Amino acid sequence: MTLYTDRTVAPGERLKPPAELRPDNAGAAPTPPAQADVAVIGAGVIGLSIAWRLAGRGLSVAVFDRAEAGSGTSYAATGMLAAAAEHEPGGEELLALTLDSQRQWLDFRTSLEADANATIDYRDEGTLVVALGRDEVERLRFHHEQQRRAGLNTSWLNGMEVRRIEPGLRASVAAGISCPDDHQVDPRRVVPALASAFVRRGGFLIQGHPVTSLDMTGGRVSGVLTPTRLCRARTVIAATGAWSNDGVLPPTLDIPMRPLKGQALALRTNRQTGAPRHVIWTEQIHLAPKGDGQLIVGSTMEDAGFNPAITAGGVLALLEGVHRALPSSEEMEIEAVWSGFRPTTDDDAPIIGESGIPGLLLATGHHRNGILLAPVTATAIEQLIMDAATSGAASQFGLARFQRDSTTMAQIAGARR
Incomplete structure (x- = not known):
């Protein structure tokens, strides 16, 4: 393999979307509005999907991100919609959720591409x-x-x-x-498409503008505070991923979340090397060919906190894995190597819905399925806000399930004493 070509980015720097699709070209708002119906914290694929859907329902929506949209976890993702390949023993409830979202992806894609006037490299080879x-x-x-x-x-x-x-x-x-039925998209196209579609629907996208705390009125969340101003909102949605416990949310809110680090790399295929048509999973890695000729190789699974370092062991595992599967990878150029953090709950499943604090909803903890679960999460939060209830598989994935588990374990421990 060849490293350092005119297309290679610095080790640790993620691939970026095409310049014409980048969110900072999407008409983002320079300063927060004083008031909105909904404030969303986090401009990853989950936060933007929710915001886009709510803006389409006629609500005024402001999305806040401390950096660039997608820069938290979404741009580190591969983009697999792999409900079947990801299924594991004991994961029946999660499977129902992933299948529901997988079925929604076709309509989600059609609407998104129409609203954004852009393609997201949806590939259905399987x-x-x-x-x-x-x-x-x-x-x-x-x-x-x-x-x-x-x-x-x-x-x-x-x-x-x-x-x-x-x-x-x-x-x-x-x-x-x-x-x-396990298709794929390119996150580096999905995120800017969502940002553009959201802004075109009248949304406020405020990048590089962190939320420092929540505004509380009478025990209810009533807005978000930023370094420049308060934005009042009837509903605040925390789509903060692996950073859900960074001190912005109330300390009484116990979210069982930790970051799981993953390292990945991108290879450049050409006519001589060829490229797979399908997403390929082996016991060591997965390979996702993109429409622009890149082959994404992922991904390690490391319990290393928020350490973003690119390690020799991580890169070696990826290179050995791709060479073992695809001999022609020897002649492919390495274009990028990066790391990211999966927002992982105690049961590896997302938290979608009520927080237990009036005015605050949660959409976080999607582990390695954030891209796949974006449609079903957006639908569930939309239902909660518009209809005051969530139906379908998503209704089983509230924060309360961890509280029920804690109560059950305490009762068992008490019975044994």
């Missing part, structure tokens, strides 16, 4: 989960059996069938699972 050696086949069969029991649309492939679909994979590939 996903292949592969066993690169015979020693991995039994584990892959177990995974497929779990998918089959859950009623997912997947099929088993032998090694020859996998190679027929993706001839660039290593010849030793032994088996695979085809997940045709």
